[in-house]
Amino acid sequence: MESRQALCLKELCPVCGDQVSGYHYGLLTCESCKGFFKRTVQNNKQYVCAEQQECTIDRGQRKRCPSCRFLKCLHVGMRLEAVRADRKRGGRNKFGPMYKRDRALKQQREALIQDGGFRLDSGSSTHHRNLTFTTGFHPLPMIPSTSLPTAQPPHLCSLLPSTQYQCTSFSNWKSQHSNNGSPGPREGKSPSSRIHSFSPPAPSMPQLVMEFLRCDPDELQLQSKISARILQEEENGTPNTFSLMCVMADQTLFSIVEWARTSIFFKQLKVDDQMKLLHSCWSDLLLLDTVCRNVLQGRENSLLLVTGQEMELSYVASHAGLTLASLVQRGQDLVEKLHILKVDRQEFACIKFLVLFNPDVKQLEDPRFVESVHEQAESSLLEYTLSTSSHLIGRFAHLLLCLSEIRSLSTLAEDYLYCKHLSGGVPCNNLLIEMLHAKRSCA
DNA sequence: GTAGCCTTGAAA
């Protein structure tokens, strides 16, 4: 067995291809990209690319364009939230278990390559396509977990404690998140300044995209947690595949509520409004979560689940009913469209906020706030999209079209689930069923 | 501003 260090040092930095020096801000990188990422985030740097945002970042040219270098850092999965706001030295952060698991996966792969000659992509296991083995739908290997979700989940209202409510304004947010209040180099020409008619000044858009990204949950932690729960279900009996999928959806829904509850802007809303928004878009977010995972990490002709398992589409076609199989196929078509559009984590982070802050939700206490956040998210997405792919005319419009496809698909999925629920085919007493009922009673 | 090396300190 190779030493931990030897395993790490064999890899190349996913940003510039230099020698990796260890895990830094979420994944294995070299020392210079680690330092660059730290300086950029700590000093709130705003770079502008002099070209078309397509500069090559390699060891020899990494100094040429900090803008493209930073975008590449984010694209490969470096985590903004790993840079400490308090600048405290030493110790470990919440990524410790993630690094440990990533190492274990790498060792596992290394062993498989040596034993059986599997061909696998190199690089960090966290954020690339073509990553996992196709397993069909087998029971999961044991994954230790210290905090298993409870068998009887609490209701949504108890997941959104009213003590969380703090009313801070946009201007407070801006002052907290900018160094001196003066606009960054990109702010002056931000499309948002043309779009916004609402009074609060927009924070610099790249920064808002960063804030959205910061809110993203840790995928590996989620994977371990839900895998452990599935294992628990399997040990408790032998539920069928559909029931296990419902448990997965239910647990994912938990993580979505937790994500929303702790997210920027959303935590400023009153609990009533929070519940109304979540009741309205839970299935969109659930679908978006799966779509996002499959666009960023999935493989063709298979469905990547939140547990990291892959299910062959041919298996779905032969084992699921006609309705479910066609829903999955439509979802997969959407994944393919988004994959062709090369939608990245940043864009998905914006889209999630667009979906969550739906200004069409009725009887909100603070509709103007919801509307303004929706506009901010849309402007962020527009600016980011233009800055990364200005040569692709209409890409933003394509993204919005995909969003409406997500909405129509999630409505169909909800109807399907409701029918299955009425016929007793869905496990009861969970968040999934609560949401299903809540939305129907609102409609 | 960059990047290599050093120091720190919580978790294992």
Place this chain on the structure above:
DNA sequence: TTTCAAGGCTAC
């Protein structure tokens, strides 16, 4: 006590 991923320092 050891590990190792944070932040800091400094020559370039």
